[in-house]
Amino acid sequence: MTISRRSLRVTLLLVLTLTNPSAAQRQRLSMDPAWRFALGDHQGAEAPAFDDARWRRLDLPHDWSIEGTPNRDAPGGGRIGYFPAGIGWYRKAFRLPAGTRGREAWLEFDGVYMNSDVWINGFRLGKRPYGFISFAYDITKHVVPGVNVIAVRVDNSLQPNSRWYTGSGIYRHVWLALVDPLHVGHWGVYVTTPRVDSGSADVVVRTQVENDQTVARQGIIRSVVRDGAGRDVARAETSFSLPPGQRAALEQHLPVLSPRLWSVETPNLYVLRSEVLVGGRTTDATTTPFGIRTIAYDKDRGFLLNGRRLKMKGVNLHHDGGAVGAAVPERIWERRLALLKAMGANAIRTSHNPPAPEFLDLCDRLGFLV
Numbered sequence: 001m002t003i004s005r006r007s008l009r010v011t012l013l014l015v016l017t018l019t020n021p022s023a024a025q026r027q028r029l030s031m032d033p034a035w036r037f038a039l040g041d042h043q044g045a046e047a048p049a050f051d052d053a054r055w056r057r058l059d060l061p062h063d064w065s066i067e068g069t070p071n072r073d074a075p076g077g078g079r080i081g082y083f084p085a086g087i088g089w090y091r092k093a094f095r096l097p098a099g100t101r102g103r104e105a106w107l108e109f110d111g112v113y114m115n116s117d118v119w120i121n122g123f124r125l126g127k128r129p130y131g132f133i134s135f136a137y138d139i140t141k142h143v144v145p146g147v148n149v150i151a152v153r154v155d156n157s158l159q160p161n162s163r164w165y166t167g168s169g170i171y172r173h174v175w176l177a178l179v180d181p182l183h184v185g186h187w188g189v190y191v192t193t194p195r196v197d198s199g200s201a202d203v204v205v206r207t208q209v210e211n212d213q214t215v216a217r218q219g220i221i222r223s224v225v226r227d228g229a230g231r232d233v234a235r236a237e238t239s240f241s242l243p244p245g246q247r248a249a250l251e252q253h254l255p256v257l258s259p260r261l262w263s264v265e266t267p268n269l270y271v272l273r274s275e276v277l278v279g280g281r282t283t284d285a286t287t288t289p290f291g292i293r294t295i296a297y298d299k300d301r302g303f304l305l306n307g308r309r310l311k312m313k314g315v316n317l318h319h320d321g322g323a324v325g326a327a328v329p330e331r332i333w334e335r336r337l338a339l340l341k342a343m344g345a346n347a348i349r350t351s352h353n354p355p356a357p358e359f360l361d362l363c364d365r366l367g368f369l370v
Contacts, residue, residue, distance in 0.1 A: 026183070027097070027283050031107075031150075032060040032253045036091045039064060041153075046119040047090065048149040052091050060174055061253040063167035064088050065156075066325025074158035085156040085168050092150045096143060096178075103178045104212060106135040106186060107150070107281065110148065110357055112174035115155035121148055131156075132353035136177075136186055159296050164318055164352070167326025172356050181212040182219065183284035185247060186275050191272055191290045194308070201259040201292045203234060205252045207274055211242035216244075219278040224253050226271045227260065233270070261306050262291025264346040268366035291364060304368075312369060314347030315340060319355055330358050337366050 036055035046051055055112040068084035076085055096105070109122065114131030117124065121144060156168040177186075188208035195202040203225060211217045218241045225234040236255035242248055260268040269289050276284040296304040303310055317336075321328035334358075340348075347369040350359075355370075361369050 014302070017042060021036070025282065026180075026286060027176075027178040029097070029178070031092065031094070031176050031177045031182070034092065035060060035062075035170075037062065037064070037088060037169075039086060039088050041087045042089050045091065045121055045153070046117075046151040048147075050091070050151075055089075055091070057134065060090075062090075062169050063169040063171045063325035063327040065166070066323075066327075075157075076162070077160055079160055079163045080165045083165070085159050087157050088150040088154050088169055090150075090154070090170055093147050094150070094176075095147060096145070100178050102181070104138065104181055104183070105139040105308035106136050106177040106179070107139050108133045108175040108177060109170065109216055110174070111171050112152065112154055112172070113156060113166050113168055114161070115158075117153045117155075117171075119151040127347050131339050134172075134354075134357065165320050165326070167320060168325075170327040171360075180276075180283040182217050182276055182278065183210055183244075184208065184221075184276060184286050185210045185214075189272065189274050189288045190284065191288055193290075193292045193294070195261065196261065196292055196294045199258065201256045203254040203256055203270075203272075203290075203292070204276070205236070205254060206249055207252070207271060208247055208249050209240055209276060210247040216241065216243050217278065219276055219283070221250050221252075222275040222277055223254060224273045224275075226268070226273065227254060228268060256292065259292045260294040262367075263306060264310070264367040264369065266363060267291065269364060287331075287360070289364065310346075312347040313345050314349055314353040314369070315345050316349045317355075318351055319353060319359075328356070330362070333359050333362055337362055337368065341366060341368075 035058055036052040038055040065085060066081040070082040072082055074082045074084055111132055111134060114130045118126060118137060120139045120142045123142045127313050128135050150171060154169055185208035190206040192204045193201050194204060194240050205223050207221055207222055218239050220239050222237045224232055227233050234256045236252040236254050238250050238252055240248055240250060262268050269291050272288040272290060274286050275282050293306050298304055303312060320326045321332045348363060350370060360370060
């Protein structure tokens with residue numbers, strides 16, 4: 001059979017169309033590649049038309065302190081390894097993916113140290129003084145169909161401000177989430193397991209559903225628990241009706257029979273899939289990994305995990321990766337945790353601030369108490 005170039009182009013176009021996520025499905029896209037960076041303060045750098053052509057090109061995560069030369073006269077002193085701090089700017093130009101008309105856009109930062117000011121297309125989204133917590137901005141009203149420009153000013157100049165190495169800059173991942181106006185809220189799923197025994201577990205799911213449209217919406221929140229093999233082991237559906245601009249927290253109880261418990265020896269994990277459905281069509285979906293276990297403290301027996309006494313054998317871990325600074329590749333955390341596991345550790349004290357999200361995910365998967 002002969003295939004012309006034109007028919008091949010049409011076929012490829014159809015394949016791309018069919019394999020792209022539905023316009024109603026949630027997308028979470030990495031914003032790490034292709035930023036511009038410059039040390040120092042730059043007047044007017046928040047403006048979209050600002051000329052950053054001579055700025056350095058780099059990918060995130062990025063820690064500019066570890067790139068500098070240690071100096072005994074550094075304002076932060078020995079507490080931060082005598083490394084430089086100061087002020088830096090980041091800029092990124094991007095276009096929204098095709099098929100995103102009518103969807104909301106959230107810009108998510110896993111961590112910026114510190115005093116970050118963020119702009120989108122010249123509009124100031126806000127300031128985040130603290131340098132270790134994740135945060136997000138709703139940029140729906142400020143993005144345009146063409147080129148969009150993010151600008152971030154990071155100010156770590158007020159030294160000393162820590163008694164341990166902090167790093168400087170956008171040292172964790174950045175994401176762009178695209179969602180339907182009727183959706184599960186940002187960080188809107190909360191899973192607990194208040195009752196667990198060998199026969200069954202009660203998985204309690206609290207889901208915040210938000211309707212950001214101008215009309216009332218009705219739908220169903222569907223929660224499905226899947227085991228490590230991908231099999232559905234529990235399911236619940238709850239109807240809701242939301243006026244325009246309103247949100248609701250829905251609670252569901254999902255019994256899981258013969259649960260495989262999470263422990264430091266066997267860190268079994270389940271995945272909760274949360275879906276918002278309208279007329280049988282999924283408008284939003286998100287997943288949440290979790291473990292089924294019980295914890296308790298007893299005045300005579302100490303700490304109990306799944307009813308059994310467990311001695312915590314822990315270490316302190318700061319957020320940095322030693323010679324690589326604060327922008328730590330996940331593979332380094334994997335290696336570190338594997339070495340700690342091999343030496344008998346089962347607990348981590350994250351001294352002294354919230355760690356990166358991927359660090360917590362690794363601890364869940366490898367069997368560490370945090």
